[in-house]
Amino acid sequence: MSVDLATVKRVARLARIAVSDQEAERMTSEINGILGFVEQLSEVNVDGVEPMTSVMPMTMKKREDVVADGDKAADIVANAPNSDRNFFVVPKVVE
Template identity: 60%
Template sequence: MSIDTETAARVAKLARIKVEDDALPALANEFNTILGFIEQLNEVDVDGVEPMVSVEPMRLKRREDVVTEGDQADRILKNAPDAREGFFAVPKVVE
């Protein structure tokens, strides 16, 4: 796949990046370099390779999901500038 200057200009517009006309050939060349690298990565055989989250095989530490301090809604709502019916009240932002 090859990116021409027209496509580079369209990508820049979609990304809302102002690119001068004289800089479009260099941008198209950079896009082509990136796409070439991606095509090179697609040639790698990854059959049988398990997806990894990290380079170190580890498991996250877990803890019991237990409520330690509950039933404090009244204390929490005392800090609210506006609370109604047991909830924080916020101004309407969507018409």
């Protein structure tokens, strides 16, 4: 896959990026180089290779799944300008 000058200008216009003709020509060759590299990567045989998220094998730290109310209602409304019985008090917006 490759892109031409018109495609680069169109993408720049859609992205609302001001690109001169000289910059568009340079970007065309750069994008084509990147696409060529991606095409090379698609040719790599990855059969039997497990997906990984890190180069070092790690396990996620797990905690027990416990339902709790947090018991922090007073702390949460402490910075509110106005509260009543651990609820935020806000001005009425619907009449």
